[in-house]
Amino acid sequence: MSRLRFRISMSLDGYTAGPEQSKKDPLGIGGERLHDWVVALAAWRGPHGLEGGEVNESTRVMEEELANIGATIMGRNMFGGHPGPWSSSQPWNGWWGKEPPFHHPVFVLTHHARPPLALQGGTTFTFVTDGIESALELARRAAGGRDVALAGGAHVAQQYLSAGLVDEMEIHQVPRLLGGGERLFDGVGDLDGLRLVRTVATPDVTHLKFARS
Amino acid sequence: MSRLRFRISMSLDGYTAGPEQSKKDPLGIGGERLHDWVVALAAWRGPHGLEGGEVNESTRVMEEELANIGATIMGRNMFGGHPGPWSSSQPWNGWWGKEPPFHHPVFVLTHHARPPLALQGGTTFTFVTDGIESALELARRAAGGRDVALAGGAHVAQQYLSAGLVDEMEIHQVPRLLGGGERLFDGVGDLDGLRLVRTVATPDVTHLKFARS
Numbered sequence: 001m002s003r004l005r006f007r008i009s010m011s012l013d014g015y016t017a018g019p020e021q022s023k024k025d026p027l028g029i030g031g032e033r034l035h036d037w038v039v040a041l042a043a044w045r046g047p048h049g050l051e052g053g054e055v056n057e058s059t060r061v062m063e064e065e066l067a068n069i070g071a072t073i074m075g076r077n078m079f080g081g082h083p084g085p086w087s088s089s090q091p092w093n094g095w096w097g098k099e100p101p102f103h104h105p106v107f108v109l110t111h112h113a114r115p116p117l118a119l120q121g122g123t124t125f126t127f128v129t130d131g132i133e134s135a136l137e138l139a140r141r142a143a144g145g146r147d148v149a150l151a152g153g154a155h156v157a158q159q160y161l162s163a164g165l166v167d168e169m170e171i172h173q174v175p176r177l178l179g180g181g182e183r184l185f186d187g188v189g190d191l192d193g194l195r196l197v198r199t200v201a202t203p204d205v206t207h208l209k210f211a212r213s
Numbered sequence: 214m215s216r217l218r219f220r221i222s223m224s225l226d227g228y229t230a231g232p233e234q235s236k237k238d239p240l241g242i243g244g245e246r247l248h249d250w251v252v253a254l255a256a257w258r259g260p261h262g263l264e265g266g267e268v269n270e271s272t273r274v275m276e277e278e279l280a281n282i283g284a285t286i287m288g289r290n291m292f293g294g295h296p297g298p299w300s301s302s303q304p305w306n307g308w309w310g311k312e313p314p315f316h317h318p319v320f321v322l323t324h325h326a327r328p329p330l331a332l333q334g335g336t337t338f339t340f341v342t343d344g345i346e347s348a349l350e351l352a353r354r355a356a357g358g359r360d361v362a363l364a365g366g367a368h369v370a371q372q373y374l375s376a377g378l379v380d381e382m383e384i385h386q387v388p389r390l391l392g393g394g395e396r397l398f399d400g401v402g403d404l405d406g407l408r409l410v411r412t413v414a415t416p417d418v419t420h421l422k423f424a425r426s
Contacts, residue, residue: 013398014227175409177398185226185390196388199414206412
């Protein structure tokens with residue numbers, strides 16, 4: 001069975017992005033610091049074309065997270081927002097550059113239809129306008145038996161969590177306060193059978209893995 | 214130097230009490246479950262006059278928490294709220310029964326003056342109406358060189374955190390959602406030099422200890 005595996009970095013006060021998000025500052029004030037722990041890892045830097053980096057307790061968490069993923073689902077803002085309805089004269093390829101680090105099909109939830117966007121290295125962005133269940137079905141089919149990653153952001157995650165469609169959840173909790181911004185669990189209700197099954201603690205981040213029992 | 218040590222149980226979505234708090238249900242809907250981990254411990258049950266209980270990874274956290282504490286500060290709601298201005302014809306001794314588990318001086322922040330309340334076993338509640346710094350000064354003096362515990366609730370903790378007066382903070386994070394209620398870090402700003410220094414992970418709770426670097 002292909003599982004839907006959600007993972008996201010969250011502050012101690014429950015935010016996945018800081019206040020005043022904008023196209024210039026998509027993670028809001030302080031939001032980038034939620035990702036300091038991963039940007040420091042050799043396991044992240046290599047695939048993103050950067051040299052060096054650390055090998056630490058978070059490395060195996062990241063390797064575990066990437067293993068057996070055949071497709072990814074994300075929201076429109078995580079893809080890169082858009083400057084208005086899509087326009088063929090002004091294509092906008094998101095934040096991800098010419099060769100995104102996914103190397104598999106990515107499904108973007110949006111209200112604006114757009115043809116698929118095939119980029120270098122095997123990443124194709126497909127834009128899904130008919131809701132979270134449709135995106136999940138397309139992603140499962142594209143994953144060819146492997147699992148589907150739910151990359152965020154908070155708004156899309158809330159929809160999947162509320163619908164009880166998430167099979168596994170990894171919260172990378174960063175010991176900082178953002179004080180405002182996008183709250184991950186607003187309106188989710190309860191965890192609907194997801195239970196804490198594994199914790200990996202480091203000075204920079206606590207990795208909390210939840211799964212259905 | 215006598216340190217101010219704050220500790221509290223918090224849900225994954227950042228609440229220290231659930232929605233619809235009342236005198237009948239002081240922790241709000243679901244709020245009691247934040248304390249399941251501690252009520253299960255032999256180290257908690259004994260001092261509260263209960264038999265049995267577990268010894269697990271949380272035991273040493275709790276022992277650490279209780280060690281070297283000479284006085285406690287808490288808010289009015291944690292003491293037991295009040296049925297209106299204090300009345301000598303209707304004394305209200307809070308939630309804590311005839312022999313509270315503190316066995317040292319406790320300072321209660323309130324807007325309603327009231328004479329001190331000496332109970333069995335060495336616990337005296339002193340009601341402080343002139344603010345958090347005054348309560349801290351009184352508590353430090355009473356602690357006789359030992360540390361002061363800040364017991365909560367969230368509203369009092371926010372004031373001490375915002376003022377930069379907390380030297381150590383232990384968050385007992387429970388892997389549940391409450392979905393509403395009293396949020397611990399609302400309006401606190403940043404952690405003002407408090408850094409994560411130790412994590413103890415169990416299936417029921419993650420103990421995150423912060424201290425000044």
